[in-house]
Amino acid sequence: MDRHDDPSRVNGAAPERVTIQDVARYCGVAASTVSNAITGRRPVQPATRERILQAATDLGYRPSAIARALRLRRTWTVALITANLSVSLAPEVARGVEEVALANSCHVVICNTDFDLDRETLHIDLLLDKRVDGVITLASSLHDHNITRLREEQVPFVQIGRRHVEIDSHFVGIDNRVGIRTVVDHLWGLGHRRLAFIGGTAASSSVVREKIDTFRQVLTERGLAPTAVLETGFAFQDGYRAGARLLDGVASPPTAVVAVNDDAALGVLEAALERGLRVPEDLSIVGWDDSFPASLHRVRLTTLRQPAYQMGRAAATLLLEQLQTPPPLEPRHIIFPSQLIIRHTTAPPGTSREQRALSNEP
Amino acid sequence: MDRHDDPSRVNGAAPERVTIQDVARYCGVAASTVSNAITGRRPVQPATRERILQAATDLGYRPSAIARALRLRRTWTVALITANLSVSLAPEVARGVEEVALANSCHVVICNTDFDLDRETLHIDLLLDKRVDGVITLASSLHDHNITRLREEQVPFVQIGRRHVEIDSHFVGIDNRVGIRTVVDHLWGLGHRRLAFIGGTAASSSVVREKIDTFRQVLTERGLAPTAVLETGFAFQDGYRAGARLLDGVASPPTAVVAVNDDAALGVLEAALERGLRVPEDLSIVGWDDSFPASLHRVRLTTLRQPAYQMGRAAATLLLEQLQTPPPLEPRHIIFPSQLIIRHTTAPPGTSREQRALSNEP
DNA sequence: CTGTTAGCGCCTTCAC
DNA sequence: GTGAAGGCGCTAACAG
Numbered sequence: 001m002d003r004h005d006d007p008s009r010v011n012g013a014a015p016e017r018v019t020i021q022d023v024a025r026y027c028g029v030a031a032s033t034v035s036n037a038i039t040g041r042r043p044v045q046p047a048t049r050e051r052i053l054q055a056a057t058d059l060g061y062r063p064s065a066i067a068r069a070l071r072l073r074r075t076w077t078v079a080l081i082t083a084n085l086s087v088s089l090a091p092e093v094a095r096g097v098e099e100v101a102l103a104n105s106c107h108v109v110i111c112n113t114d115f116d117l118d119r120e121t122l123h124i125d126l127l128l129d130k131r132v133d134g135v136i137t138l139a140s141s142l143h144d145h146n147i148t149r150l151r152e153e154q155v156p157f158v159q160i161g162r163r164h165v166e167i168d169s170h171f172v173g174i175d176n177r178v179g180i181r182t183v184v185d186h187l188w189g190l191g192h193r194r195l196a197f198i199g200g201t202a203a204s205s206s207v208v209r210e211k212i213d214t215f216r217q218v219l220t221e222r223g224l225a226p227t228a229v230l231e232t233g234f235a236f237q238d239g240y241r242a243g244a245r246l247l248d249g250v251a252s253p254p255t256a257v258v259a260v261n262d263d264a265a266l267g268v269l270e271a272a273l274e275r276g277l278r279v280p281e282d283l284s285i286v287g288w289d290d291s292f293p294a295s296l297h298r299v300r301l302t303t304l305r306q307p308a309y310q311m312g313r314a315a316a317t318l319l320l321e322q323l324q325t326p327p328p329l330e331p332r333h334i335i336f337p338s339q340l341i342i343r344h345t346t347a348p349p350g351t352s353r354e355q356r357a358l359s360n361e362p
Numbered sequence: 363m364d365r366h367d368d369p370s371r372v373n374g375a376a377p378e379r380v381t382i383q384d385v386a387r388y389c390g391v392a393a394s395t396v397s398n399a400i401t402g403r404r405p406v407q408p409a410t411r412e413r414i415l416q417a418a419t420d421l422g423y424r425p426s427a428i429a430r431a432l433r434l435r436r437t438w439t440v441a442l443i444t445a446n447l448s449v450s451l452a453p454e455v456a457r458g459v460e461e462v463a464l465a466n467s468c469h470v471v472i473c474n475t476d477f478d479l480d481r482e483t484l485h486i487d488l489l490l491d492k493r494v495d496g497v498i499t500l501a502s503s504l505h506d507h508n509i510t511r512l513r514e515e516q517v518p519f520v521q522i523g524r525r526h527v528e529i530d531s532h533f534v535g536i537d538n539r540v541g542i543r544t545v546v547d548h549l550w551g552l553g554h555r556r557l558a559f560i561g562g563t564a565a566s567s568s569v570v571r572e573k574i575d576t577f578r579q580v581l582t583e584r585g586l587a588p589t590a591v592l593e594t595g596f597a598f599q600d601g602y603r604a605g606a607r608l609l610d611g612v613a614s615p616p617t618a619v620v621a622v623n624d625d626a627a628l629g630v631l632e633a634a635l636e637r638g639l640r641v642p643e644d645l646s647i648v649g650w651d652d653s654f655p656a657s658l659h660r661v662r663l664t665t666l667r668q669p670a671y672q673m674g675r676a677a678a679t680l681l682l683e684q685l686q687t688p689p690p691l692e693p694r695h696i697i698f699p700s701q702l703i704i705r706h707t708t709a710p711p712g713t714s715r716e717q718r719a720l721s722n723e724p
Numbered sequence: 725c726t727g728t729t730a731g732c733g734c735c736t737t738c739a740c
Numbered sequence: 741g742t743g744a745a746g747g748c749g750c751t752a753a754c755a756g
Contacts, residue, residue: 017515019732019733019734020733020734020735021733021734029742029743030742030743030744031733031734031735031743031744032734032735032736032742032743032744033741033742033743035734035735035736036735036741036742039735041735041736042736042741042742043741044741044742045741045742048741048742062487062490062491063491063733063734064432064491064493064732064733064734065488065491065492065493066428066431066432066437066492066493066732066733066734067432067732067733067734067735067748068733068734068735069428069734069748070426070428070429070432070732070733070734070747070748070749070750071733071734071735071736071747071748072734072735072748073748075428076488076492077471077492079469080472084457085453085456085457085460086453086454086456086457086654090453091447091448091452091453092448094447094448094472095446095447095448095474098447098472098473098474099474102473102474102481102484102485102488105488107441107471107473107488107489107492108471108472109439109469109470109471109472110442110456110460110470110471110472111460111464111469112457112460112461112464119464122464123464125424126427126438126464126467126469127469128424129424129425129426129427130427130428130438130439130469131426131427131428153379236654266658269658270658292448292598292655293654293655293658296628296631296632296655296658381748381749381750382749382750382751383749383750391726391727392726392727392728393727393749393750393751394726394727394728394750394751394752395725395726395727397750397751397752398725398726398751401751403751403752404725404726405725406725406726407725407726410725410726425749425750426748426749426750428748428749428750429732429748429749429750429751430749430750430751431732431750432731432732432733432734432748432749432750433731433732433749433750433751433752434732434750434751435732
């Protein structure tokens, strides 16, 4: 009862949190017994167990995750590394990851790289220092160098969307080749022969490389060559810039554009509409991701749907499985089906623009 | 040189990370000296300092953030608590928070509450166990009970968007009353007299209460009453449902709708277009947030812009300031200006729907 | 300027 | 079943 003996009141500042020792003293038992009572790793006399648990709640005891982490070498924390958390499907992926993590008493730290190597490396430094239990990378958000570091430190990781060709790992995504083929088939079937691919940067992303390669290949199979391939980036503005380059002062602009993602596609749409083109009559546009804005009534973007949320869930599940079973599982690939959502931005090519283009040719 | 003495190779599994002791032994100095050389808290002989730093990089030493956290009672981790990370401005806020955090070697853990008290409490439990350095809450994402717990544990926190009336705290946001007044003035000026408010739930959010109260009040000042106030929720589908209830089989539907956020507004837009209404001729719609889809050419939603990214930055900055200066600063409120972005979903009310409605009345 | 000691809070031997 | 001792990796206090 002597207030001076109460370690939680040494001075007026920062009330110390109650520790396992406090509970032990309070119950007249050893700290290890409290630990056993709470974690249940070793049997404890039911009576004392009850007393301890009661005391713990009475005193408001909560074990320190930090002390535990130091001892157990587990932090109950995973990282989600992405280029830009607010781009296309990232938010939904994050939601999925977080949901599964929470169900496993695990937290998610977010890391935006902005496609910047230094930023990315800094994040990895911090994550390694913190001994996060695992990492999920979204799309092309990690350079080989840093992937290697994770591998060396034996930090489990799962990649979503982008697969490093050299480094096999757990992976969640769709088959980009099949996707591109579906898109091109659709446009081909509508009668398009002048197709362009826009957005992304192949240098920073093997997914983009894969898409572009497949795009070229499928066209080649049909005896065509791309009207244009513009690697302008992933954001709306990048798509807009691509649209401008595609449509301004070009003798034979494409009649259809395949974009690296929805954001870029919407940028192209914007550029086209600003130039007085009708979509889809004058220009067909296909996006990729089926992000929220694509579905809006007045947008009605034709697009390839990826189940972002489910992919986030799957990635987190994969990751957490690894944390529980020490022997490293052999890499597993979960391939979700992709689905072409045909809305109002694709149709047979009109003639207005086509004729204009022809009349410009000598 | 004897491999058996190398503690990092005890057995084949999990290569131990090199500790401060390893560096100390390697250099023939005490661990505390290594600590001082690296943190620079106390002076170290330049020569030995150099040797230690060199050894540290050679051995690949990186201090354990966990051990540091246990000792220093700082985790270099903050939490961002939000109802739904993928809703309206949350992703942009998160980006802002993360950017500032990283610049301070700090990580951000994300917590989605889904407006669920249990989920929220679970998150707070875990965050408290982890001794996060601080918390940022976005919109109406924390119940009073949990705010109180943060307060009791003396965890610094900043609120974005929602201000608890009873509990003063650091706050970042806009003035909702001014915002609503601006919106209603705009509609009033266009000639609208039948206005509805839709979306949100006043019970779960003081912001919504504030908006609705102001909405009613401004109308009252003009001698009007709301045509409808539908608290249906925050998501696109909630807006869609509200739109349906507003427009189906109602004698006098509103000529203008004020939505709680852009997502809900887009839902109303969808419902209106599906019913063959023209927007804005038959129905004006005003959103809130200026989220990405609102700006799209074919959407052109009139909306109130909040600087989401800047608000995230500001919140994180406020938070980190608190971590550096022990004496708790008195609560500061950073109020950003809001801005009405007038696009194509608002115009003087047309007569087509108006007349139809009148003709239905006896 | 540097080394020794102690302890942050917990869990895991090892004795009893 | 339970208690005592030791240590996870680091830094603050105290000697020298």
